[in-house]
Amino acid sequence: MPHLVIAGGGFAGFWGALSAVRQVAELGRRPELRITLVNRDAYHGIRPRFYESEIASARAPLEHWLTPLGIRLVVGEIHKGQAVSRHLHLADGRVIGYDALILATGSHLSAPxxxxxxxxxxxxxxxxxxxxxxxxxxxxxxxxxxxxxxxxxxxxxxxxxxxxxxxxxxxxxxxxxxxxxxxxxxxxxxxxxxxxxxxxxxxxxxxxxxxxxxxxxxxxxxxxxxxxxxxxxxxxxxxxxxxxxATGLRASPLASAVSGPRDALGRLAVDGFLRLPEHPEVLAAGDVSWARTEANRSALMSCQHAIPQGKFAGHNAVNFLFGRDLVPYAQPRYNTCLDLGPGDALATVGWERRLKSIGPDAKALKTEILTRWIHPPVALDEALALAWPPLDRRSGAPDLAG
Ligand SMILES: Cc1cc2nc3c(=O)[nH]c(=O)nc-3n(C[C@H](O)[C@H](O)[C@H](O)COP(=O)(O)OP(=O)(O)OC[C@H]3O[C@@H](n4cnc5c(N)ncnc54)[C@H](O)[C@@H]3O)c2cc1C
Known part of the structure; x- marks a missing residue:
């Protein structure tokens, strides 16, 4: 039975896992696929909220979604050296073999x-x-x-x-x-x-x-x-x-152990389906991935890009394993919403970051993004309904801003 492993339970990894479940069920092959998600702790962390004073609700237990969906959660630190050898090595000596891997171990602060x-x-x-x-x-x-x-x-x-x-x-x-x-x-x-x-x-x-x-x-x-x-x-x-x-981010060290082109932030170049060119069984999504958006821009290290990339990666990993056509990653819009303290924020549209709204309107949008859009829905069926690459507008998935 093929084994899909997802490294990282952040935005890209979490949505990659749910998208894979949804797609394999869509193909009618759910019993034929094992899915494992490996994360260094048992939580899905909502990093964009970590600047807040109350962060207890800024992470959620992964088991809540993974267990009922039949996804095995392994808590452990993935060892840096060998991510693309068809085996993941954990720091405690455990080894997990895979047939397809979604590398989604994110980024870390780059400190001078x-x-x-x-x-x-x-x-x-x-x-x-x-x-x-x-x-x-x-x-x-x-x-x-x-x-x-x-x-x-x-x-x-x-x-x-x-x-x-x-x-x-x-x-x-x-x-x-x-x-x-x-x-x-x-x-x-x-x-x-x-x-x-x-x-x-x-x-x-x-x-x-x-x-x-x-x-x-x-x-x-x-x-x-x-x-x-x-x-x-x-x-x-x-x-x-x-x-x-707050000196910027750098791609997870796991990316540095993989051969192939990368950008100045250490992100791995991927093809239009989010695969590593030299390892088609490995997809990279989120902050480790140097992907191109439709506007021929590099996707940013943002959950706005990591979430859809995770969904495409999960979908494509399943299609790769079952011999189906892959779907090209596409993300037409880019918006931002910057918190500016009590009662204020600033929302922009487009890559030029044109001013869209300020003050209470923008603040309400920011609150909506932080508390609803980037939090996975608690209800499983709602979460699964969103776990679909945005190519299918019928899913009703919102265009993310953040
Ligand atoms: C304070 C702050 C504010 C931000 N604000 C915004 C915003 O407003 N809008 C926006 O779009 N983006 C924002 N971002 C950026 C956004 O959070 C990231 O782009 C996003 O988290 C990337 O998602 P990811 O899944 O690639 O990585 P992550 O969310 O970092 O998830 C990676 C996961 O992999 C796990 N992991 C990493 N290494 C290992 C290992 N070796 N072994 C096992 N597990 C491992 C981690 O524990 C984590 O669960 C913000 C980031 C920060 C820090």
Missing amino acids: DVFGAGGVFDVDTYAGAGALDRHLRTLADGGFPTQASRTVAVIGAGLTGLEVATALPGRLRALAPESPGFTVHLIDRAPEIGLGYERKARHYIRDRLRRLGVVVHAGQEVVRHEGCRLVLEGGAVVPAATIIL
């Missing part, structure tokens, strides 16, 4: 060497976000006694850095309403904040940062990190007891 010594926080993982929360609460319990304790530096002003920086003023005040002022610094080597957005959107983001009192250091690199002190290029010093890295 200057922060090598530790003592910094991130919102990249559930554990990282939890550590940041505990640290802020410890400072609050101590009464935020010094200026440094009341200062947070966010490094990196991409989407994640902006969401963290604009959430922090409100989050800190909620922890200690009586405390004298907090300061949030946002530091980025790019000459301007909001690059990648069209002009109006860029202005709105900068204006929002100003209204929140976030101190922006654009065109500034951190050249030294000494405990609670950051030294910027040019000599400025930022004393901050809380330093949060």
Whole structure:
């Protein structure tokens, strides 16, 4: 009996697994396929929510969906070296053979060497976000006694850095309403904040940062990190007891162990069906995959791309195993919705990121995305109904934005 293994239970892996179940049932061959999903823990993590202060509901137990669908969950760390050898090797010595593999192990924070010594926080993982929360609460319990304790530096002003920086003023005040002022610094080597957005959107983001009192250091690199002190290029010093890295993502190390072309983020080049050119039995989806969208753009490291890619990969893995035609990955739209703190967000359309809405309207959209669109439905039949590549518009799957 063929064995489909899915490495990773994030957006691409989760939806890959459900899409595979749906497609093999569609072919009437469900009893003939074994499906296993391997993840380093038992949860489906909703990473775009990890910048929030309450993250308990930002992950969901994979067993809830996998067990009733007959998908075996293996919890374990996949060893880096041998992903495309028709066997996955786990760090604890277990070996899992496969006939087709969906590689969906995502990405991790790419931290500049200057922060090598530790003592910094991130919102990249559930554990990282939890550590940041505990640290802020410890400072609050101590009464935020010094200026440094009341200062947070966010490094990196991409989407994640902006969401963290604009959430922090409100989050800190909620922890200690009586405390004298907090300061949030946002530091980025790019000459301007909001690059990648069209002009109006860029202005709105900068204006929002100003209204929140976030101190922006654009065109500034951190050249030294000494405990609670950051030294910027040019000599400025930022004393901050809380330093949060939002310095970009890099593809999972498992991708680096596979031969073949990759991009600057370490993502593996895939063909139009999301297969590795040298290993047609291996598909890569989500942040490990360097896929082209219809507009001939590279898909981004985003759940907006990872979710549909997972659905195409699951569908195509089953069709590969049962000798059916594969379906080319297609994703016509690209929208974003950036959280800008309490009561505010900014939604854009198109690859030029043209301003669509701001303020409460955009915030309502962001809340909808975070709480509904990117969360798998709890009801199995609803989740399965969505687990279909967006090629079939009858599925009613929403166009994702995030
Ligand atoms: C703070 C933050 C905010 C974001 N905001 C947005 C947003 O607003 N909109 C948007 O579209 N995107 C956003 N993103 C990006 C988005 O979260 C990622 O693009 C998305 O998670 C990629 O999905 P994935 O399935 O490829 O990888 P992941 O979601 O990272 O899932 C990978 C899975 O593989 C597992 N895994 C990894 N390595 C191993 C191993 N060696 N062994 C076993 N298991 C392993 C992990 O535990 C995880 O479950 C945000 C990311 C962050 C961190």
